[in-house]
Amino acid sequence: MAKLDFSPIADTTRRAEIVALLRRAILTGQLEPGQKLNELRISEQMRVSRAPLREAMRELVQEGILTSIPYAGTFVIDVTAKDIIDAYSLNKVLDEFAIELAWPLRDRRFFDELDRRHEAVKQATRALDTTRQIETALQLHGLIYEWADNSVLLETWQRLTSRLQMYFALHQRARNEPVPAEDVHETYVALLKGSDMRAAQRHAREHIDLDFEELLAYARGLEKRASKN
Template identity: 35%
Template sequence: MSTRHKTRPSKPALPDFDAIVPVTRRAQIAETMRSLILSGQFEPGAQIVESELAERFGVSRGSVREAIWELVDQRLLVNKPYSGTYVAETDASTMEEVYSVRGSLEKHCFSELWDRRDGAYEDEFSRRHDSLARAVRSRDKLASIEAELHFHSFPYEFADNSVLLGVWQQLSQQIQLNFVMTQSIVHSNSFLEDARRYFEVALGPDLDAMHAEIDRHLELGVQAIRMLRPPAEVEGKV
């Protein structure tokens, strides 16, 4: 009996793509500094001294300088001629612009998800709200910043709209800088009451009430910045 050899299908040719590039020192330094800025460990307005960072990281000043310019491009650092480099600050004018975009975005986000809210939505939102409350009561600055961003990210994640989520992620660094600057206000009963109100309306029956709550909540964020910064523009504002 004759045997027939099965021929294996030929493997498709791989598409063109770039080889993996090892992470550079500049990238590692930039990522570490980004985390320190967005966690508030490098406080807004603090001066960044290149030589001190180079010694602390154990690298050349050139590597630190490249990382600094990357963060300047991302508007997390500000270079002031004849003065130095500083962690970016924000002011009410800037946050009004950011929160105007965020307000429109968030209203659209809730409009998309409103009729799809279910038990999983309530459970996860409740979990994130409880985590925020615990972090604030513990007076842990870093945990509070992370928990607040995690709490407000949930509607964008649940909406399952990649465009909405992408725009939120682009805004999140600027919003997180605002969280960093308003930490003295975060650790108060009024902050927890406001967060609770936002959460309860987000679980309620009235979409129009949610839209109004978004406006109210974001205006409180701008007011918090006004309490900390004068009405005049901050020098080197982002």
């Protein structure tokens, strides 16, 4: 018999689909920070009852991108400069740890996947698809976490990555200028293929710091805006 590994079939609950839809809307910035989610309106738009919608919203609250106040409503989280600083400083620490764990586990498949994801970023960049560019860049970055073979670490990274994606999307959306065309990931990929772990860890930090400055400036601007209902 031919060796075939089937991927698990799709979650066929409404709830799961709603989660995916809402998450996407939030992470791409279609739903703005602080915005209230009206259950009735959303459930009507999605042609779904409120029960699965509410369960989906519960998940996203725990995921950290929604926040809920009993009897008042559920809102997209607000983004402050401090949130971004916090997320990034933690990200640095986790990155260092992930590289350390993944380093001895790198193999052929790792390098192939690294190239594949790198290629995806470049393609999105060429296509000027900023949303997809952010998505693919984070997926490239997440490979070391998937390879680190530490389920709790991976879970933590996935939570963190949600926020990072949201921050980047907001940032991109704010500045209405084309995306930088050069490839900022070239060095990162090269270092992960190399033999100097310390160098890779160091670069991961600095590489992150690059976009961080821009993002932070944007966040400081946000700070001024009043919260909307």
